[in-house]
Amino acid sequence: MSDISSTPVTPAAETSGCSCCAPAPTSGLQIGRPQKDTGSIVVTDYEVEGMTCVGCAAGVTTQLKKVTGVTDVRVSLTPGKTSTVTVDSRSRLSLDDVREAVAKAGYSLHRS
Template identity: 85%
Template sequence: MTCAGCASGVITHLKKVAGVTDVRVSLTPGKTSTVTVASRSQLSLDDVRGAVTKAGYSLHRS
């Protein structure tokens, strides 16, 4: 992910996951960007991974 438009797509998809209250993206050109997701309750990793995949990216847990 290299631009604000890319980040916006990821944010849009993640906000559709039930329980998500906030999504923040830290873009790091040429490296791995970081996405932070806040929620009311525990999220399913499969749901989060699915949303990121639908946005055209892959998820790597840190």
């Protein structure tokens, strides 16, 4: 019988520094790009450090969707570099709320 509580880690994930496998430090949280208002939806780009895989992007997406007012989250993943996360919301978001959500996922916003 297999132990369901243990999750195997692939060698690629072990060496990638992948935050979904080994959380990265969350210091230096800063906003990436200014917010744009496109009518009733505010579109904001954030630069997030440390995401290396689809699992990483899913974790950040899940946490950001919990922020009040967020209607959609899209990730442009760039492993080994800073990735762009685009957030649509009903109104301007609190930077502290975004920082907290990204930090809960184990990542940090890029220092601008």
